Amino acid sequence: MYKIDHLGIAVKSVAIAKAFYEKLGLPVSLEETVPEEKVNLIMATVGESRLELLEPTSEDSTIAKFLAKRGEGLHHVALQVPDLASVVARLRSDGVRMVSDEIKIGAGGHRYIFVHPSSAGGVLIELVEE
Amino acid sequence: MYKIDHLGIAVKSVAIAKAFYEKLGLPVSLEETVPEEKVNLIMATVGESRLELLEPTSEDSTIAKFLAKRGEGLHHVALQVPDLASVVARLRSDGVRMVSDEIKIGAGGHRYIFVHPSSAGGVLIELVEE
Numbered sequence: 001m002y003k004i005d006h007l008g009i010a011v012k013s014v015a016i017a018k019a020f021y022e023k024l025g026l027p028v029s030l031e032e033t034v035p036e037e038k039v040n041l042i043m044a045t046v047g048e049s050r051l052e053l054l055e056p057t058s059e060d061s062t063i064a065k066f067l068a069k070r071g072e073g074l075h076h077v078a079l080q081v082p083d084l085a086s087v088v089a090r091l092r093s094d095g096v097r098m099v100s101d102e103i104k105i106g107a108g109g110h111r112y113i114f115v116h117p118s119s120a121g122g123v124l125i126e127l128v129e130e
Numbered sequence: 131m132y133k134i135d136h137l138g139i140a141v142k143s144v145a146i147a148k149a150f151y152e153k154l155g156l157p158v159s160l161e162e163t164v165p166e167e168k169v170n171l172i173m174a175t176v177g178e179s180r181l182e183l184l185e186p187t188s189e190d191s192t193i194a195k196f197l198a199k200r201g202e203g204l205h206h207v208a209l210q211v212p213d214l215a216s217v218v219a220r221l222r223s224d225g226v227r228m229v230s231d232e233i234k235i236g237a238g239g240h241r242y243i244f245v246h247p248s249s250a251g252g253v254l255i256e257l258v259e260e
Contacts, residue, residue: 002156003177004134007207011251020250023224024209024257025217026132046209047133048178053251072252074204077137079154079176087155094153120150121141121183122202127154 001082005128006043006050008076010066014042017053026051034107039063052078076114078126084111087127091115131212135258136173136180138206140196144172147183156181164237169193182208206244206254214241214259221245 011017018028026044033040037054038061044051054075056064066075081087084103092098099114106112106128115125141147148158156174163170167184168191174181184205186194196205211217214233222228229244236242236258245255 004137004179007134007137009251009253017251020226023221023226025211025220049134070200073247074207074253077204081155090155091153096150096153117203121139121147123139123204 001080001130003080004049005078005080005126006052007074008052008054008078008124008126009073010063010070010075011053011055011072012067014040014053014055017055018042021051021053033057036107037061037063076124076126078112078128080128080130082130084113084127084129088113091119096120131210131260133210134179135208135210135256136182137204138182138184138208138254138256139203140193140200140205141183141185141202142197144170144183144185147185148172151181151183163187166237167191167193206256208242208256208258210258210260212260214243214257217257218243221249226250 014031021028021044026046029043031040031042038056038058040055040057042053054063058064088103096119097116099116103111103113111129113127117124144161151158151174156176159173161170161172168186168188170185170187172183184193188194226249227246229246233241233243241259243257247254
C-alpha cells in the first residue's frame with residue numbers, strides 16, 4: 001500500500017540529467033512542461049518508483065529558488081499512502097504542520113499534500129494517494 | 131531489476147524521526163549503531179524500498195558534517211542495479227567520477243559504490259548490487 005511514488009530532484013538541465021540516468025540504464029521519459037510549477041521535467045522509472053528531474057522554466061519557480069539557495073540535488077520525496085485523508089488527520093492531530101490547508105488534486109487527478117519540512121526532520125515530504 | 135534500495139536521510143535524533151515515521155504509518159526498525167559510519171540508524175520500510183534515518187554518533191562523522199553544513203534532510207539515494215561492475219565500467223568510460231576507486235563490500239556482504247555528486251547533478255547516488 002505504501003511506496004516511494006517518486007523522488008524529486010532539482011537540476012539545471014534535464015538534457016544533462018537525461019544523459020546521466022540513461023547511462024545508469026534507466027528508461028527516461030520525454031521532456032514535458034508543467035506551467036503551474038514552472039518546470040520542465042523528465043522521469044526515470046526505477047522499480048515501483050520514479051525519479052522526477054525538475055528544471056525551472058522561470059526564476060520565480062520553487063525549483064529555481066531551491067537551486068539558487070542549495071544548488072542541484074535531492075528536493076523532495078513523495079510517499080504513496082493508502083488513505084491520505086486519515087493519515088493527514090492523524091498527523092494534524094499530533095501537531096504536524098502541512099504546507100497547505102487542504103489536500104490538493106493534481107493534473108492526473110491524484111490527491112496530494114506536502115508535509116512542512118519543519119515537522120518532518122528537514123525533509124519536504126509529499127503524500128500522495130494510491 | 132532496478133529499484134530504489136533506500137533513501138538516506140540525515141537527522142539529529144532517530145528517536146524523533148521514529149515517532150514521525152510511525153505516525154505516517156510506516157514500520158520502523160529498532161535502532162542500531164554502525165561504528166564504521168559513526169551513526170545510529172533506524173529504517174522505515176516503504177514498499178520495495180527503505181528510508182534510512184541516520185543520526186551521527188561523533189562530530190567527525192560524514193552525517194555530522196552534512197548536518198552542520200546543510201541541516202537535516204535528504205542525504206543520498208541508493209539505487210539497486212542488476213550488474214554493478216558493468217554499470218560502473220560504463221559510467222567510468224563516459225567520464226563519470228566515483229567517490230572510491232573500487233567497489234566496496236558492506237556489512238551484509240552487498241557490493242556498493244558511490245557516484246560523486248559532481249557527476250550526478252548534485253545528488254549523492256549509491257549504487258548497490260541486487
